[in-house]
Amino acid sequence: MxxxxxxxxxxxxxxxxxxxxxxxxxxxxxxxxxxxxxxxxxxxxxxxxxxxxxxxxxxxxxxxxxxxxxxxxxxxxxxxxxxxxxxxxxxxxxxxxxxxxxxxxxxxxxxxxxxxxxxxxxxxxxxxxxxxxxxxxxxxxxxGGCNATATMLALKPLVDADLLQPDDQVVADLKVGSSEGGAGGGAASSHPERSGVVRPYAPTGHRHEAEIEEQLGLSLSFTVHAVDMVRGAAATCHTFPTGPSVEGGVETADLWSAYRDAYEGEPFVRLVAGGGGVYRYPEPKSVAGTNLAEVGFAADGERVVAFAAIDNVxxxxxxxxxxxxxxxFGLEETAGLTQTGFHPVGSP
Amino acid sequence: MxxxxxxxxxxxxxxxxxxxxxxxxxxxxxxxxxxxxxxxxxxxxxxxxxxxxxxxxxxxxxxxxxxxxxxxxxxxxxxxxxxxxxxxxxxxxxxxxxxxxxxxxxxxxxxxxxxxxxxxxxxxxxxxxxxxxxxxxxxxxxxGGCNATATMLALKPLVDADLLQPDDQVVADLKVGSSEGGAGGGAASSHPERSGVVRPYAPTGHRHEAEIEEQLGLSLSFTVHAVDMVRGAAATCHTFPTGPSVEGGVETADLWSAYRDAYEGEPFVRLVAGGGGVYRYPEPKSVAGTNLAEVGFAADGERVVAFAAIDNVxxxxxxxxxxxxxxxFGLEETAGLTQTGFHPVGSP
Amino acid sequence: MxxxxxxxxxxxxxxxxxxxxxxxxxxxxxxxxxxxxxxxxxxxxxxxxxxxxxxxxxxxxxxxxxxxxxxxxxxxxxxxxxxxxxxxxxxxxxxxxxxxxxxxxxxxxxxxxxxxxxxxxxxxxxxxxxxxxxxxxxxxxxxGGCNATATMLALKPLVDADLLQPDDQVVADLKVGSSEGGAGGGAASSHPERSGVVRPYAPTGHRHEAEIEEQLGLSLSFTVHAVDMVRGAAATCHTFPTGPSVEGGVETADLWSAYRDAYEGEPFVRLVAGGGGVYRYPEPKSVAGTNLAEVGFAADGERVVAFAAIDNVxxxxxxxxxxxxxxxFGLEETAGLTQTGFHPVGSP
Amino acid sequence: MxxxxxxxxxxxxxxxxxxxxxxxxxxxxxxxxxxxxxxxxxxxxxxxxxxxxxxxxxxxxxxxxxxxxxxxxxxxxxxxxxxxxxxxxxxxxxxxxxxxxxxxxxxxxxxxxxxxxxxxxxxxxxxxxxxxxxxxxxxxxxxGGCNATATMLALKPLVDADLLQPDDQVVADLKVGSSEGGAGGGAASSHPERSGVVRPYAPTGHRHEAEIEEQLGLSLSFTVHAVDMVRGAAATCHTFPTGPSVEGGVETADLWSAYRDAYEGEPFVRLVAGGGGVYRYPEPKSVAGTNLAEVGFAADGERVVAFAAIDNVxxxxxxxxxxxxxxxFGLEETAGLTQTGFHPVGSP
Missing domain, CATH: 3.40.50.720 (NAD(P)-binding Rossmann-like Domain)
Structure with a gap:
């Protein structure tokens, strides 16, 4: 059929x-x-x-x-x-x-x-x-919105694990590619103006905050920056969790547990947090052209930094x-979405 | 099996x-x-x-x-x-x-x-x-070598159609991505030095000339330039054909015939020559991540410009x-190679 | 005053x-x-x-x-x-x-x-x-036109030195940045479509041919490619000189003489041809933000490859x-134009 | 002399x-x-x-x-x-x-x-x-360190104006170019691996925190990301000021006062905050090749986002x-540093 x-x-x-x-x-x-x-x-x-x-x-x-x-x-x-x-x-x-x-x-x-x-x-x-x-x-x-998607994938395990509370401080700092601007383009999207940028836009009041609040119950500070890539959205979420699971500090092992619990069996989430080599944390390049999200984290005393990287398209x-x-439609969940990414790769 | x-x-x-x-x-x-x-x-x-x-x-x-x-x-x-x-x-x-x-x-x-x-x-x-x-x-x-591959795919139809003769003047001007330099890298391959370049290297005497001469019987002038992309090789071949099929000029229609004849039924060659829109000639971006070659041409009086673009990896x-x-091994010819490319795309 | x-x-x-x-x-x-x-x-x-x-x-x-x-x-x-x-x-x-x-x-x-x-x-x-x-x-x-300027600076010494004759074969293959398209921009100039390109445009019949013919008396084949940089134009001119000075071959030393004679005392021309290190031939990066032209060459049997790189703006x-x-106006020739370029530099 | x-x-x-x-x-x-x-x-x-x-x-x-x-x-x-x-x-x-x-x-x-x-x-x-x-x-x-410099320039006016207190929450999220890695380079700095990245490195524990704490008396959360540019460092500082000047909210006008007071007469600081056109907030591109820092801000309820962009070199x-x-040495303060930046510009 x-x-x-x-x-x-x-x-x-x-x-x-x-x-x-x-x-x-x-x-x-x-x-x-x-x-x-x-x-x-x-x-x-x-x-x-x-x-x-x-x-x-x-x-x-x-x-x-x-x-x-x-x-x-x-x-x-x-x-x-x-x-x-x-x-x-x-x-x-x-x-x-x-x-x-x-x-x-x-x-x-x-x-x-x-x-x-x-x-x-x-x-x-x-x-x-x-x-x-x-x-x-x-x-x-x-x-979902692309920036909201990346942000929520980074944060959800912290909520699920009772680390992050609704009123905890969360700063989401996003870096996104030019394809988010769509096929139309204007002066700001032209190659001479858009190349090599680190450009804050929507420093405050980004609409994607709304769906994150609805979906995760978090009220966060959200700032988006245009950077020089075509595809990709990367969320760096600086969080200060105070939930019951915190108990005097969050260790890397706690985070591994939280993220593994949250995404066990998920076909499109890949945990990347530390380790050696060139690619130690989530990067949009590593998932470009795929339906994968790379999700990772780092513990830093009372701060937990949560990362997610996706291909926004x-x-x-x-x-x-x-x-x-x-x-x-009740189909195989991964049908049509099993593409593997590329290495090396610029910014597909 | x-x-x-x-x-x-x-x-x-x-x-x-x-x-x-x-x-x-x-x-x-x-x-x-x-x-x-x-x-x-x-x-x-x-x-x-x-x-x-x-x-x-x-x-x-x-x-x-x-x-x-x-x-x-x-x-x-x-x-x-x-x-x-x-x-x-x-x-x-x-x-x-x-x-x-x-x-x-x-x-x-x-x-x-x-x-x-x-x-x-x-x-x-x-x-x-x-x-x-x-x-x-x-x-x-x-x-085959990546640069030789692009060049030969551009030129072969001109040879087959008796347009290009062994002694005809052929200048192949290549533009290639940084992945050609391999995973090792040195100072010249570092991001600060390699970004934004148009860098002639091997302006003369490139070794890929040897296999082109063996395979196509052409002796050509061959110059390779590094440009700012990761994957991709584009050959622009400026040719001055004098073969028996030339007869007082080469028209675009003649070229369409030659290229269609040469590549009819080829699963990995796509002809792109003129037409409207943004993408009118072969471009590495359009085939990035795929096994396709885009091949095209333009007639210009006694000069024929032949183009090919591939993903070098x-x-x-x-x-x-x-x-x-x-x-x-007698398998289906396209087995494992049917990936479609991307749009938009930077330089995968 | x-x-x-x-x-x-x-x-x-x-x-x-x-x-x-x-x-x-x-x-x-x-x-x-x-x-x-x-x-x-x-x-x-x-x-x-x-x-x-x-x-x-x-x-x-x-x-x-x-x-x-x-x-x-x-x-x-x-x-x-x-x-x-x-x-x-x-x-x-x-x-x-x-x-x-x-x-x-x-x-x-x-x-x-x-x-x-x-x-x-x-x-x-x-x-x-x-x-x-x-x-x-x-x-x-x-x-002058930016592409014509780069091309003529590469070729003029060959003409002056009686190497290149009016009817000699000359192929100019240009690579240019997105600023040539101007501040307006359209779909083709948008960052997602223009990033990572090697895009032939005007493969034949570029208007800059006209001024080159007028100024240098050469009739050449001229093809322009968009590449991923903002500022810069690089001309690679593949020439086949037959002038009286050729006499059985052109050696690198002959070319050094020709280019030094042509540009001796010129405040804005810098000869770059071979040598070691990363930067061996003219590159737009090396002159970005300046009024300099880098000009160079390589001998290859009967072919001479002449290079020039400028900041097109x-x-x-x-x-x-x-x-x-x-x-x-009779001012100091270099007044207001003495800026030095940058290293490292992406593509200013 | x-x-x-x-x-x-x-x-x-x-x-x-x-x-x-x-x-x-x-x-x-x-x-x-x-x-x-x-x-x-x-x-x-x-x-x-x-x-x-x-x-x-x-x-x-x-x-x-x-x-x-x-x-x-x-x-x-x-x-x-x-x-x-x-x-x-x-x-x-x-x-x-x-x-x-x-x-x-x-x-x-x-x-x-x-x-x-x-x-x-x-x-x-x-x-x-x-x-x-x-x-x-x-x-x-x-x-000073390049990342510390950008961060401190963004934050200093908030400290001076009694908005930001020593114990206030400050998250500094940096985006930096590849020239920060120096001329040596390794695999991570090679063009194929470094192109198109948004790469968190030093997600926690960056050494530049030390000098910021010494100089400004602030203890902040500091995360640096590599992005695809050669020169440039951009700091986005998400702050939650509670100082005596806050008094129930910080308005944009308050921030203009604070930043003008802090940098009045400074020859190398340029305030950029809102306004129309393409360039509304600090961007490294706009100061590339110069000794200028662009500094800006946005008010967002209890959060103040402070921006600074510099050429890291x-x-x-x-x-x-x-x-x-x-x-x-008692020289004219701006001697030798009066270069103007470029437009358009990729990432010098």
Missing amino acids: TLTASVVGASGFAGGELLRLLSAHPEFEVVQATSREYENRTVGHVHPNLRELDLRFSDPEGLESVDALFAATPHGVSMANVESYLGAAERLIDLSADFRLGTEAAYDEWYDGHTAPEYLDGATYALPELGREGLADADIVAS MKGAAGQAVHAANLA | TLTASVVGASGFAGGELLRLLSAHPEFEVVQATSREYENRTVGHVHPNLRELDLRFSDPEGLESVDALFAATPHGVSMANVESYLGAAERLIDLSADFRLGTEAAYDEWYDGHTAPEYLDGATYALPELGREGLADADIVAS MKGAAGQAVHAANLA | TLTASVVGASGFAGGELLRLLSAHPEFEVVQATSREYENRTVGHVHPNLRELDLRFSDPEGLESVDALFAATPHGVSMANVESYLGAAERLIDLSADFRLGTEAAYDEWYDGHTAPEYLDGATYALPELGREGLADADIVAS MKGAAGQAVHAANLA | TLTASVVGASGFAGGELLRLLSAHPEFEVVQATSREYENRTVGHVHPNLRELDLRFSDPEGLESVDALFAATPHGVSMANVESYLGAAERLIDLSADFRLGTEAAYDEWYDGHTAPEYLDGATYALPELGREGLADADIVAS MKGAAGQAVHAANLA
Whole structure:
């Protein structure tokens, strides 16, 4: 049995990655890829890696009936079209922020409100490492934000192990690649201006804080920096845990226990913490092109530094979406996501 | 039926790529990976992308019996050990230059001679697009040089179509990534010195000229430049064809015919020549991480510019070797090599 | 005595570099910097390196009277405004292509014609290394194209020394940085698409061929590649000289003579050809941020490879313009241009 | 009057930068540059930007008598040679860590002890923005660590303004370029391994914490990440001030006051905090090649994020040293340090 899938917003980076993953997926077949701007062009015209794919962009107005509709559109598009999406597909897997938060109030606070709040209850947050409950029955699967994904993967074990408490101090300092800015680009995204940067943006008030607070119950300080890579998001979370498990200090061994407990059996989490050689802590390079997250940590007296590194286009967007879709449709969890990364590698 | 394989010199970049490919290959099973320097270390210690692989480096002195021995050692090692390699394996697939040239005289001219010339007759040049004859019976398969591979893929159709003659002027100007320098590194390969370069090296007298002359019968001018990417080799071949098919000028349509004829049915060659959008000619980025070669051309009066772009670690080394091994062992030609590339991508 | 200067088109990369140079110049004083888009903004708003400069962009319609008007506008703007520019200034130093070619016919052939051809006779090509004649009397100084500049600096000594003849085969293969695309940017210039590239563009028919032919009398094959750096242009010129000085072969010593003769006393040309260490041939990195050109060569039988590397924003644009202006106004030739480069350096 | 200067350890990156600065300095004349490895080679052999400099490396055993000896050697060399350095020079300006801390106990705690503790009292910390007292009389001027310099410049105004208290939580998250690793390089510094990284190193226990604690009285959490640039260090300091000036919240206006007060009249500090355009916060790119520090901040409820960006080879090493030497010798404070930065720029 093959499931049919369409990708709405397929000319963007996450949309192209969905095409890459789904066209090689053992259970899904891509029947439609939409793009207003590139209607009738081959997908390979925009995504040179997909030149062999015999598929052309079509107009998003004429949606075909499918099992799964993956939407990789800018924020606001999915909430405006959710009725037609769910009319065309059994499930909507949405990569925008439109269904990530649980309440209309949250959208009022962090975004410009929500135009289809009645659908929020039917939506489930996608990131499987936070829990697979609800995914099997979800009409709408909301793929998490890339920066939030990296941050939560770093922090979750500390919460689970009763080390980190809701009111503990947590500073998340993110370093991200230029693909997060999307395919459009403006002056700030041009190569001359964006090369070689360490550029703080959203030093405060980043919207991804909202979903982290909802999912993990943590209120954190969150600052994102653009650095010179194309793919990748790395979270360094400086935490000061005071939970009951702390008891006078956190040792490296305690952290190994906490992280192993949290991610035992998880197919897409790899623990990297110390050891020798060149690659001692999580690095985006090491997981580039894959759905893996590298997660690690270091103990420092009363501070615990937690790290996570992902490919923002994969684990932070398209890979997470396919992972959640696999679970939603009852497929093998890792189907279509077993790619290995590269060495050496610049910044894929 | 699974074939057993060992990788000698497995801690280098090409060796690590062989491990990546062979460990996911449907027909091969890696039973040994050797490295003197990292003996007993896990392969993931050196190659962070392979952390999930349950394999440790072993000493190259204790070779196990296998069907295929892949050697990814520095030049000179294979010729010194060819007897023991062929004693341990049915076939040697060699990624060094040690068996690429056909005669001892050529090694005297271009290298420091050859210590096992009696084996040269049993060796077959690997690059399948130049012809698959001999691969099935070869004791030794000699994977081509990365720069030579790109150059020959660009030029072969012009030779086949009787456009380019042996004495025609050909200038090959190559741009290559830092992985060509190998895992060792010296001052010139350090990040501060190697970043942002356009650095001519080997402006004249590059050894890859030798195999191009042997394989294509062309004598060319060959200059290699280091540029700021990790993986990738791009050949721009400026040619001035005078062959019988030229007849008063070469038009773009003639070139399309020549290139289509040459590469029809080739699973790993993709023609890219003009068209719109961002990606109009061959680019290493578009094939990074894959065994594909992008090949293209432009007509310019009496000059024909021929382009080819490859991932030097893949099509220029490990991928070509596996491709040839597939043919040598009678396997499906594309087995283990069907990875799709990425978009966007920096320089994997 | 201070000369007054204005910069028209001051928000672009070359315009900003003119502001940097002129504001620190011992003889010039910047009295106006125009930009329609950023009118009334400080120049530091666009050019962060110039935050200390107390100057705001003004409308180009209200030109002040100055000694020197530097125009760094897109092609076509200067020819449309030449009358008003020369009304406002004693001399126009133009960085566009509008006055680089000598005849209306050339503009018909290579551009879309010329709207003020009566001014072409009063224009002098700026690159001082090609000859300083005419600069002192020129109403219009036409700064050369960056790619043409690098190419001509590499080739001129071969012409002067009667090595290279007008009909000899010359292939110029250029590698250039992203600043050549200007401050605007489009999809192709966005960081995700432009990072890590070796991208042939204008594989044939590049307009800079026209000025090289006019200036050096050479007809060459010219192909430009984008590579991953911001500043820099490197020309590798593969030549096959047959001139009277060739006499059975060109030796390295002949080339040293030719290049030393050509550039003796030139303050902005540095010969780099062989030697040891990391930096053996011309590299854009080594001259980044300076008005220097590195020029070098290698002999290879009947082929001579000539190299030149410049900072395209400096020697290829603003630096060349200031150099020529110094000569036109009878100032010290190197005034304001004595900056030393950097080591280590990525790609400034 | 010209002061004579020698540079010991002149083949390294900081040593080369000292040569660049001092050879163009209006008051200093370089009379000696030492390097064991490159003895008798021209300085341009190692530092291609200095090819015009008529100077050869000499053996450090034969020190000439000078006014100022600048030592840019690895940690431990200066303390071993301090007697001979001070025998040869009126003042030692030391760029290593050997005289940065005030007490032998501190060296026991953070380094491997100190072999010449009797000289510690005669040493003065160089960073002028922390106070110029003592510099005029110092026998030894100890140039600060690059990461400490960036961090302290970000934080000092918060301390001065009674916002930040000694026990307040401060997390400093640093992003640094590859030139910090020095000219030697190893596998981790090779271009293939170092490109495109976000690599945590020294996640805890970085030695620069020691000098920050001594200079500012703050005890902070300090984590350094390697990112893909050559020059540059950026500090993002997440602080939670509780000082008497906080009084129920810190507003942006309060921060402007604090930072303006702290740096009024400082020639090498530039405040950048918000505003429009591409460059809104401190970025290493904007100060690359200069002695400037960009310093900025953002208020976020109870958190204040303080930023600083420097060129680690300049303000973080050679530029700071020359600045301090200017003060020590009673010269114009900015002599030799007035270079303007670049736009656009990759990562010089």
